[in-house]
Each structure stands twice: as structure tokens, then as C-alpha cells.
Amino acid sequence: MAEHYDAAIIGLGPAGATLARLLGENMRVAAIDKKSPGGEHTKPCGGLLAPDAQRTLSRFNLTLPKAVLVDPQIFAVKTLDTEQRLLRYYPRFYINLNREKFDAWLVSLIPSGVDIIDNAVCTGLRRLDDGMFEISFSQGGAARRVITAQRVIGADGAGSIVRRTLFPKSKIRRYTAIQQWFKEKHATPFYSCVFDKSITDAYCWSVSKDGYFILGGAFPTNGAQERFEVLKNTLTERGFELGEPIKTEACLVSYPRRIWDFRLGEAGAFLIGEAAGFISPSSLEGISYALDSANRLAEVITASGANENRRYARAARGIKAKLLLKYIKSRFMYKAMPRKLIMKSGLQSIKVAE
Numbered sequence: 001m002a003e004h005y006d007a008a009i010i011g012l013g014p015a016g017a018t019l020a021r022l023l024g025e026n027m028r029v030a031a032i033d034k035k036s037p038g039g040e041h042t043k044p045c046g047g048l049l050a051p052d053a054q055r056t057l058s059r060f061n062l063t064l065p066k067a068v069l070v071d072p073q074i075f076a077v078k079t080l081d082t083e084q085r086l087l088r089y090y091p092r093f094y095i096n097l098n099r100e101k102f103d104a105w106l107v108s109l110i111p112s113g114v115d116i117i118d119n120a121v122c123t124g125l126r127r128l129d130d131g132m133f134e135i136s137f138s139q140g141g142a143a144r145r146v147i148t149a150q151r152v153i154g155a156d157g158a159g160s161i162v163r164r165t166l167f168p169k170s171k172i173r174r175y176t177a178i179q180q181w182f183k184e185k186h187a188t189p190f191y192s193c194v195f196d197k198s199i200t201d202a203y204c205w206s207v208s209k210d211g212y213f214i215l216g217g218a219f220p221t222n223g224a225q226e227r228f229e230v231l232k233n234t235l236t237e238r239g240f241e242l243g244e245p246i247k248t249e250a251c252l253v254s255y256p257r258r259i260w261d262f263r264l265g266e267a268g269a270f271l272i273g274e275a276a277g278f279i280s281p282s283s284l285e286g287i288s289y290a291l292d293s294a295n296r297l298a299e300v301i302t303a304s305g306a307n308e309n310r311r312y313a314r315a316a317r318g319i320k321a322k323l324l325l326k327y328i329k330s331r332f333m334y335k336a337m338p339r340k341l342i343m344k345s346g347l348q349s350i351k352v353a354e
């Protein structure tokens with residue numbers, strides 16, 4: 001017979017690891033993750049911890065270990081509009097970190113009673129007649145295994161198998177995120193945000209990190225690689241020093257635009273983090289929403305009472321409201337004329353010695 005759990009979590013990024021930590025002391029939990037300990041992190045991410053994420057970690061009474069931090073810590077973002085040839089610096093208070101080590105740290109906090117099934121790919125998911133869930137997976141290329149669970153939680157990002165399988169009609173716009181790592185050649189390290197509508201209607205980024213320079217962007221899936229090459233050429237002309245890439249990372253990324261892009265689940269199935277559509281439409285920042293949604297779901301599940309899905313929907317209203325405001329903000333950021341007016345005004349910008 002298949003092993004049975006109170007909850008099965010698919011994905012151990014910030015959302016899944018946080019939920020596993022918060023539920024693991026109170027119930028039997030399985031967590032299935034495709035990464036293996038010590039395996040290479042391949043998801044494009046600037047690795048910057050936003051103030052909202054910092055506040056959530058503070059509410060958990062957690063402090064970041066020194067090992068996850070990287071040099072340098074940068075306090076201004078260099079914002080470029082390459083089409084309109086505009087440049088401004090804006091103060092930002094992000095923490096520059098090693099994303100791979102940050103994720104591993106969150107996993108290390110999970111109680112030992114949680115069954116972590118790593119190096120595993122979830123291959124199937126179905127609801128049984130009794131309302132339970134059957135989850136099938138292969139681990140390390142071995143034969144298919146099966147577990148059952150009272151609840152299933154999708155914490156598996158933009159390509160969530162939980163969302164695709166249980167809520168196939170719940171579509172959300174997705175981009176292809178690509179980033180490359182280069183040896184740092186700039187005399188002064190920096191973090192940048194780049195807008196160029198001819199390349200993408202989303203945005204691109206760069207960040208200096210421990211002797212490396214990372215350049216990435218989110219692009220319409222059709223022709224994403226070609227658009228990324230145009231970005232590199234454009235920024236090279238603007239003084240960015242790239243050279244030969246050391247490694248390339250790519251994945252799908254969600255881009256919520258409508259209230260129905262957010263899907264929280266039903267009948268014992270739940271979605272958190274980017275799988276639920278919780279990612280900023282203006283900056284593509286998702287760690288803060290991953291931590292927050294995991295916390296809110298954990299509070300619902302550990303509290304006594306029926307209608308967990310309905311209570312989670314109520315608990316997540318604040319997240320949805322914040323993201324809809326971010327979408328409104330993005331309509332100004334991603335349109336040439338409003339962005340030009342804002343950048344020309346110098347509002348909230350700072351002068352930086354070149």
C-alpha cells in the first residue's frame with residue numbers, strides 16, 4: 001500500500017520549504033522536489049531579497065546566516081530606458097544573496113519528521129473517490145512510486161503540475177526568463193533595471209554578485225533567445241562589459257494581469273507562491289509572496305475548523321490586492337510616455353557619482 005500523509009507538498013523553493021517547516025511539527029508531511037542536495041540551481045533569479053521578504057522573515061523570527069550573503073551589498077538601482085536613452089538611480093534596500101544557498105538554508109529549517117523526497121519528478125496526480133490524492137513520482141530515474149495525501153499543495157512555480165492537472169482551465173500568461181553569468185569586469189559593481197519595448201514588454205535586470213555579473217530578462221516565449229541576444233548587444237553598446245558567458249539559466253515565469261490569474265485551489269488542493277500566480281507584475285519578484293502565502297496557508301491548516309480552502313482564500317485577499325496594485329504600477333512602468341515623464345521628473349531618484 002502507498003504511504004499516506006496529511007499533506008504532500010510539490011516543490012521546495014521558498015514557498016514549499018516554508019510551508020513544510022511550518023506544518024512539519026504538527027502533521028505528517030511529504031515534500032517532493034526535483035533538486036538534489038548539492039545540485040546546481042538553474043532557475044533565473046537576481047537573488048535579491050526585497051524588503052517585504054525581509055519583513056516576513058522577521059515575523060518568523062529568522063535571521064539570515066552569513067553564508068547566504070554575497071558581495072557587494074548595493075543600495076541603488078541603475079534604471080535604464082534604452083529606447084528613450086534615459087538613466088536614473090533609485091534607492092533600493094535589497095539584500096544581495098546566493099539564491100542557491102538561500103533555498104538550501106530554508107530547506108535545512110524543515111523538521112526532521114518531514115519526508116523530503118528529493119531528486120524526484122512528480123509524474124502524475126489524481127483525486128481519488130474518497131477525496132484523497134494520489135501522487136506518483138520517479139526518484140533519480142528509478143521506477144515510479146506512489147504516495148497518497150489528504151491535501152496536496154502546489155509550490156512548484158510557473159509550470160506547476162498541480163495547477164496544470166487539477167485546474168487545466170486556469171491559464172496565466174507566461175514568459176521565458178533567461179539569464180547568463182559572466183566574470184565581473186566593471187570597475188564599480190551595480191544593479192540595474194532595463195526597459196526596452198523593442199526587446200520585451202516585461203523588463204530585464206543585471207546584478208553584480210561575488211565576482212560575477214548576471215544579466216537576465218523575461219521575454220515573450222516565441223523568439224526569447226533571439227531577444228536576449230539583442231539585449232546583450234544593446235547593453236554592450238551602452239557600456240556593459242560582458243565577454244563570454246560562464247553559464248546560462250532559463251525557465252518559465254508567470255505574469256499575472258487579471259484577478260482570475262490567481263488560483264488558490266479547492267477541495268483539499270492548494271496553490272502557493274508562483275504556482276498560485278503570486279509574483280509581482282512590475283518586478284517579477286516572487287520570494288516575498290512565496291513566504292507570505294506559505295505562512296497564511298500554514299495558519300489556516302494548523303487552525304481547527306472546516307472549509308480550509310475557503311479560509312485560505314480569505315487569508316490570501318491581502319496578497320491579491322497588493323499584486324493588483326503592482327499591476328497598476330506596471331502599466332505606468334512599461335509604457336514609454338508615463339515612464340519618460342516619471343524618469344524626467346527625477347521623482348524619488350538620487351544622484352550617484354559616476
